[in-house]
Amino acid sequence: MNLSIVLFWIIAISIHIVGVVSKTKAPDVSALNVMYSSLNSPSQLSGWGSSGGDPCGDSWEGIQCSGTSVTEIHLSDFGLSGSMGYQLSNLVSVTYFDLSKNNLNGDIPYQLPPNAVHVDLSENSFTGSVPYSISQMGDLNFLNLAHNQLSNQLSDMFGKLPKLKSLDLSYNSISGTLPQSFNKLSSLTTLHLQENQFKGSINVLADLPLDDLNVANNQFTGWIPATLEDINNLETVGNSWSTGPAPPPPPGTAAANKKSNKDKSSNKSSSISGLVIAGIAMGVLVLIAILIALISRRSPPSHYLDEDTNPHRSFTPLTSQELTKGLHNGDDRKSINSDTSVDIKALQNASSGLIRPPPPFDPVQAFSDSQFASRLNSRRSTSVRAISYSLVDLQAATANFSTARLLGEGTIGRVYKAKYGDGKVLAVKKIDSSVFEGRRKEEFSEVVAIISKLRHTNLTEVVGFCSEQGHNMLLYQYFMNGSLHEFLHMSDDFSKPLTWNTRVRIALGTARALEYLHEVCSPSIIHMNIKSSNILLDTDLNPRISDYGLATFYKNRREVPGVGYDAPECKKGSSYTMKSDIYSVGVVMLELLTGRMPFDSSKARAEQSLVWWATPQLHDIDALDKMVDPALRGLYPPKSVSRFADIISLCVQSEPEFRPPSSEVVQALVTLVQRSSMNVRDDLGSSRRVDDYDY
Known part of the structure; x- marks a missing residue:
């Protein structure tokens, strides 16, 4: 009997113990307990605690498990503050670790989850x-x-990361040169280093398998390695690149081996070509001597050729394929074959050694930013990238360009919404036929060939065109959010206003697009029609500039490029310059600041022109506070607004020479973001006040 009772209690206790045993490994629980305390015990993390608990069994917020191990932590955009604790090295099974878009501060813990794949x-x-x-x-x-306040130099820590494919350190204050161990990142395809303080060369990146590289706005010097020229996405502006002849690449690098192979091939080819040319020259001299001897027997000795000799007479072939290749580059040089008459000048050049094969391409040749971008574009494609659409298809997609599909009307034409059966939606810009009066027929196709090759994250991509029966149209990406003009000036009381951070982001993206057109494209492209209705907003409210590359159609189209946006010097289209574009961007930033139209005839005369009304008040703190768009409901950082106003005042100066170039506008906006500790990718659906910082 006593034995039965003992067995009963043993079984009961065992069942109880099994029932209370945690499904999560103890080291994982301990690490998450420390993290919760270090994060200031946030209430939004349901299930979490500072002591004990069962993350896997009780489904803690943002935690995913496999068996008894925590494998993934998803805590992005939870409004968390504090730090992550000191026991992250215990999380040996965690492969996915995401705490982005929070308010975490202090140093990044020395040890992160050691086996993480995604951080x-x-x-x-x-x-x-x-x-x-x-x-x-x-x-x-x-x-x-990215988008932290990291500083100091990078340690040489990348030698044992063969699987790393994407590295983003952008928008920090990291300094120093790039560590040599970068060249060990054999799988790296994406590298973003923009908006830091890196210096020195980027030669260490030359042999990496990159297809997305951004090193903009640092302090890099030297040359852009030619091996990077075929990268699909490349941003290099805002550095101090050298423009003189580049030195040879270091021995042992891919670029050096490539050049060495080219040189060997070139030397071999040159040797062969030299022997061939020498032989040909001797043959030519012999032939000329024979001709002279023959002619001298038939004519007076004072003439080499009889004036009546037929200049188109055929001669026996005198050259090999090598010489023919050597002659193909010159406009006045002709390939010599049995069906072509002898070009006496070419023969004379050949005999004197003036005709040589073209020199091999030097892969280490240095380019400026604009030259590099131009060469890159020309190498990728010399043909039109946009797709040709038929007029019949566009008529069907736009309901025969009905008013119901009209999206807007601009300076040179109307824009319609095109809808296709497969769900595709495009914006069709139908250019007025009067624009082309007195112009060459080829002018439209030339413009399409240029703008269809431009690519930038803040440009609206040209995806197609149509040129039939006197109709000339451009097809663009379509964005449901419409334009900045609609957001600022046509929203109803139920629409959520653009937050302050989003407004700064729109200004920065617009300036970046302009920087690309002005300083990266070669030759430079003046937009000439920057205004809020030409700034479209994608699903994340990022700006996409449209109507670029059409300045040739605006010229002499009207007296004033755009009411309220035009710089004082713009009496007519021909006087428009890059600095005029800067003025227009300044007006757009005034719109973002005040919520007002550039020109509003319904207001008192002194307030009708936004620039005239706002400019005198941009440096007056009290007046500035009253100028801010009421739709923000006071949810903005005063110091950030003041810095924003300073940038605007530079852009809208009456004298063009005092306005900054687009790259300086970009840098000023980036500095504004950094000094205000702003998160330029804030929650787009809500507004919140941003704390001010003293600097």
């Missing part, structure tokens, strides 16, 4: 250095530390 700590307020422990994370595939 995203971007858009926080971390300071200090990039932790060296990353060097031990051999499985790391994705690392994003």
